[in-house]
Amino acid sequence: MADETLLGIDIGTTAVKAILFSASGSVLAQFSTAYETARSKNGFVEQDPETWIQLVKDILSRFNSEQDLSGLKAIGITSQVNTHVFVDKDGKALAPAIVWQDGRCDDEARELDERIPAERRIKWWGAPRPIDASHALARMLWMSRHHPEVWQKTRWVMLPKDYCLQRLTGAAVTDPISNLGLVNMYLDYIPELLDCVPGAADRVVPLADMSDIAETVKDELDCAGVPVAVGTMDAWAGMFGTGIPGKGTAMYLSGTSEILGIVSPKAVPTPGVLTFPKYRDTTVHAGPTQSGGASFLWCSQLLGRDPYDLAKLVEGMDFDKPAPLFLPHLQGERAPIWDIRSRGTLLGIDAATGPAEFTRAVFEGVACSAAWLLERLEQSADTQPEIINCGGGGFRSDIWNQIRADILGRRLQRTAVRDPGILGAAGIAAVAAGQQPDLATAFSNLVQFDKVYEPNQARQPRYIELVKLYKRSYEAACETNHALVSLFE
Known part of the structure; x- marks a missing residue:
């Protein structure tokens, strides 16, 4: 009899990735394929949903041909969120995914945001959460106004994981956690909010628990009959995949963006961060930045140098010598400032600035953005964790990880599995299929760590001042950056 296995899939911002795990969490096989993102000067950022599902089908076909999947017990899918697909009654995408x-929906977002008083936000969400350009409701309002022919044909507005889930199994279902901003503290859609956009309530996807079985894979596809879990968003899948809760209370995920979170039963309404509804006695305070690993990729492409080589240059630097200050707002910024019109800013360049200094500035700037977010999260959660579990592709570089530990002033312990979100998706699927009794048990068994980064106390005073300068630099450059964006609209 074949050994029991689990399959996790992540529909990420830059690639579809999958890992086949043993029942104990060992990696048996991996798959990753990048895909294109279309970007235009008017702020449009789009992907082809057909590419996602085709790559998912390729994964199932490849694993089915190369591995013994007779012991495959369940499939879990996670994905980027606040990416939206407008889908017709037959389950096909009507337009590229937003x-x-x-940032195209900024005007619609501000219009909706101004209509919701602060006390209603606290009642709905437990925090003064803004409606920004990535909010599902802003996207719906924009589509209804600019492409009414698409809006009229739309049956569902779906997240990437739910679109792929529906194409794989035929089930239209989503989880409430992934729909933060549309659901209230009781994990139900908010009728009063949905009524702000006529027709929105008829186009949201039915809700189910993340650890429920959505359906099984269709008969005509590879892995036919295998149960597929409802699953959840990348941040929560990554949280589980880093051992939170159970093996810690705080997480730091690094991929295209940086995502930080703290688990705490306390909740202090705090601007700029997201307080999720309580899920199975777990209250998560979290926030995503806009550009983390994406900033390093941009730096690498701009300099025409391999990322590994650039990281080695930083390792050899004298950190007592200055480097520029970088604001990594290459496509605006999300938590904790939620400013889609902010732009990347580089300060303090001199004649000695070269590739090493520029790269270090990117590393430190991204870490400063995380430190600003962590400060707000600690306020929201009313706690200061000493250890942060971390993982994701942005944690491959030892020198960058050390810089993060130094600037945050916290011990970082890195997961052995480089893609904790995929492990999280697989673990949720294990619970859905009855292979594990509950999420806490599942991830206590699956999660391991491979390295710990201790903060360098000698660098603390300078980095505390650097974070202060980072905040002041954003405020100082804000008006100019906004004006530059407006100048070319």
Whole structure:
């Protein structure tokens, strides 16, 4: 009899990735394929949903041909969120997916945001959450106004994981956690909010628990009959995949963006961060930035140098010598400032600035953005964790990880699995299929760590001042950056 296995799939911002795990969490096989994101000067950021599902089908076909999948017990899918697909009654995409980085709906977002008083936000969400350009409702309002022919044909407005889930199984279902901003503290849609856009309530996807079985894979596809879990968003899948809760209370995920979160039963309404509804006695305070690993990729492409080589240059630097200050707002910024019109800013360049200094500035700037977010999260959660579990592709570089530990002033412990979100998706699927009794048990068994980064106390005073300068630099450059964006609209 074949060994029991689990399959996790992540529909990420830059690639579809999958890992086949043993029942104990060992990696048996991996798959990753990048895909294109279309970007235009008017702020549009789009992807082709057909590419996602075709790559998912390729994964199932490849694993089915190369591995013994007779012991495959369940499939879990996670994905980027605040990326939206407008889908017709037959389950086909009517337009390119609007990616979370897309800023086209800024006017609609501000219009909706101004209509919701602060006390209603606290009642609905437990925090003064803004409606920004990535909010599903802003996207719906924009589509209804600019492409009414698409809006009229739209049956569902779906997240990437739910679109692929529906194409794989035929089930239209989503989880409430992934729909933060549309659901209230009781994990139900908010009728009063949906009524702000006529027709929105008829186009949201039915809700189910993340650890429920959505359906099984269709008969005509590879892995036919295998149960597929409802699953959840990348941040929560990554949280589980880093061992939170159970093996810690705080997480730091790094991929295209940086995502930080703290689990705490306390909740202090705090501007700029997201307080999720309580899920199975777990209250998560979290926030995503706009550009983390994406900033390093941009730096690498701009300099025409391999990322590994650039990281080695930073390792050899004297950190007592200055480097520029970088604001990584290459496509605006999300938490904690939620300013889609902010732009990347580089300060303090001199004649000695070269590739090493520029790269270090990117590393430190991204870490400063995380430190600003962590400060707000600690306020929201009313706690200061000493250890942060971390993982994701942006944590491959030891020198960058050390810089993060130094600037945050926290011990970072890195997961052995480089893609904790995929492990999280697989673990949720294991619970859905009855292979594990509950999420806490599942991830206590699956999660391991491979390295710990201790903060360098000698660098603390300078980095505390650098974070202060980072905040002041954003405020100082804000008006100019906004004006530059407006100048070319």
